Amino acid sequence: MIRSHDDATIIAQCTPRGSGAIALLRIAGVDALSITNAMSTLGKHKKITDLPTHTIHYGWVTDQNKKHIDQVMFLVMHGPKTFTGQDTIEITCHNNQFIIEKIIERAITCGARLADNGEFTKRAVLNKKIDLIQAEAINELIHAQTQHALKKSLSQLEGSLSEWTYKIANNLVKALALSEANFEFIDEEISFAQPIKKIIDQNLNTIVTIKKTFNQQQQIRQGIRITLVGSVNTGKSSLFNAIIGTQRAIVTNIAGTTRDSIEAGLYRNGNYWTLIDTAGLRQTNDVIEQQGIKRSFEQAQRADIVLLVFDGSQKLSDIEQPIYKKLLRNFKNKIITVQNKSDLSIVGDMHRPTMDVLVSSKKNKNIEHIDQLIQQKIDSLFKHIESPFLLNQRHYNLILKLEKSLQQIMTMLSANVQYELLSYHLNDAIAQLSELSGKTISEQGMDMVFREFCVGK
Ligand SMILES: Nc1nc2c(ncn2[C@@H]2O[C@H](COP(=O)(O)OP(=O)(O)OP(=O)(O)O)[C@@H](O)[C@H]2O)c(=O)[nH]1
Numbered sequence: 001m002i003r004s005h006d007d008a009t010i011i012a013q014c015t016p017r018g019s020g021a022i023a024l025l026r027i028a029g030v031d032a033l034s035i036t037n038a039m040s041t042l043g044k045h046k047k048i049t050d051l052p053t054h055t056i057h058y059g060w061v062t063d064q065n066k067k068h069i070d071q072v073m074f075l076v077m078h079g080p081k082t083f084t085g086q087d088t089i090e091i092t093c094h095n096n097q098f099i100i101e102k103i104i105e106r107a108i109t110c111g112a113r114l115a116d117n118g119e120f121t122k123r124a125v126l127n128k129k130i131d132l133i134q135a136e137a138i139n140e141l142i143h144a145q146t147q148h149a150l151k152k153s154l155s156q157l158e159g160s161l162s163e164w165t166y167k168i169a170n171n172l173v174k175a176l177a178l179s180e181a182n183f184e185f186i187d188e189e190i191s192f193a194q195p196i197k198k199i200i201d202q203n204l205n206t207i208v209t210i211k212k213t214f215n216q217q218q219q220i221r222q223g224i225r226i227t228l229v230g231s232v233n234t235g236k237s238s239l240f241n242a243i244i245g246t247q248r249a250i251v252t253n254i255a256g257t258t259r260d261s262i263e264a265g266l267y268r269n270g271n272y273w274t275l276i277d278t279a280g281l282r283q284t285n286d287v288i289e290q291q292g293i294k295r296s297f298e299q300a301q302r303a304d305i306v307l308l309v310f311d312g313s314q315k316l317s318d319i320e321q322p323i324y325k326k327l328l329r330n331f332k333n334k335i336i337t338v339q340n341k342s343d344l345s346i347v348g349d350m351h352r353p354t355m356d357v358l359v360s361s362k363k364n365k366n367i368e369h370i371d372q373l374i375q376q377k378i379d380s381l382f383k384h385i386e387s388p389f390l391l392n393q394r395h396y397n398l399i400l401k402l403e404k405s406l407q408q409i410m411t412m413l414s415a416n417v418q419y420e421l422l423s424y425h426l427n428d429a430i431a432q433l434s435e436l437s438g439k440t441i442s443e444q445g446m447d448m449v450f451r452e453f454c455v456g457k
């Protein structure tokens with residue numbers, strides 16, 4: 001029998017390298033059962049090849065002399081009810097890299113080979129267990145940096161972008177059916193352009209909504225950038241240290257202590273935050289110091305949330321006033337105003353806006369309130385994300401392409417409609433959608449819609 005590359009039995013460690021009690025190895029492919037059988041000993045003279053599917057067994061991985069390599073659990077799963085659709089064995093062994101390598105080596109001696117990156121998932125797609133979008137969702141799931149991203153990749157894994165693609169494809173097939181029907185009813189006075197236009201228009205609206213959320217989605221994928229901005233000596237670095245809970249940034253009473261911004265990553269409430277301490281806005285008009293101001297604006301621009309820090313024990317200087325004002329104007333929605341040094345006596349200042357929170361970084365007072373305000377901002381940032389799924393760059397590019405095609409179709413529909421050409425373009429748009437999901441729209445599905453249409457007629 002000639003075996004395709006995608007039938008070959010492959011093995012890989014599924015759990016990450018590193019400390020932990022146990023590790024998981026997966027073997028999948030046409031010889032998964034016999035290979036595992038050759039490298040194992042089970043109690044009561046059981047053999048892997050004779051065991052019922054979806055059962056778990058205790059035993060040993062053994063070397064060529066039947067000497068024990070490790071005591072393990074074997075999870076036996078026969079295809080097609082497995083992730084890749086192929087016979088699969090999962091081995092839970094002790095998490096020691098020498099043991100793991102020995103087991104892999106043994107499997108290779110018995111006829112397996114090391115899996116490539118993403119090879120199990122690729123097989124799942126090839127065997128139609130999942131589509132391309134779901135495969136990508138698995139990748140997103142593994143790398144999700146925020147709870148929101150996680151939720152969306154999960155829903156994608158369950159097929160929501162695929163469903164959306166399928167819905168649009170169905171609509172387009174309906175439009176195609178109408179366009180094709182025009183040939184049959186050529187002598188009758190029926191206008192097909194209007195209903196087709198309606199369908200395309202609806203689809204275009206959906207695409208616009210989805211496109212809008214793409215940028216926000218990039219944010220939730222990468223985590224949230226929270227940047228501390230404010231004048232020199234307001235206590236940004238002190239606040240940075242207080243929020244992360246360690247003395248990372250240098251704090252002194254010399255204005256201009258922080259020269260280059262520093263970043264710290266932290267998990268809070270299921271989200272990944274990148275907290276950034278920046279060099280302070282300068283207080284004079286010197287050219288070099290103008291650079292500092294420019295940099296602060298750039299940092300604020302890049303941030304998802306800005307903690308704008310004020311020193312409550314001092315008034316804003318004449319030079320600081322317009323800078324703070326401009327920051328507040330330009331980045332209104334992402335700013336949280338923080339008045340620091342609440343342990344000192346507060347000096348009133350009519351140029352200071354209403355403060356969202358008063359803290360003392362030095363005395364570690366009320367820092368948890370900042371955490372809460374950040375969380376609220378994050379929630380409001382993500383509230384507007386309407387689409388129930390995440391897009392990656394590939395999806396986004398394909399959606400742009402689809403939008404362009406649909407716009408072309410709309411133009412065609414406004415003039416004297418040439419239905420043959422229209423059908424050609426609709427077919428093309430449907431093909432683009434298949435590219436998105438990796439699935440071809442079946443002829444059967446197409447027939448069904450046609451039949452539906454005829455009955456209605
Ligand atoms: N009393 C009091 N002093 C504070 C507080 N926070 C910071 N300071 C002091 O203010 C001075 C400046 O603090 P930094 O954290 O270095 O201020 P910064 O904004 O990072 O300053 P630059 O890096 O120069 O822009 C230091 O002497 C701190 O000890 C506070 O809450 N209360």
Ligand SMILES: [Mg+2]
Pocket residue numbers: 236237238249250257258277278279280
């Ligand atoms: Mg500093």
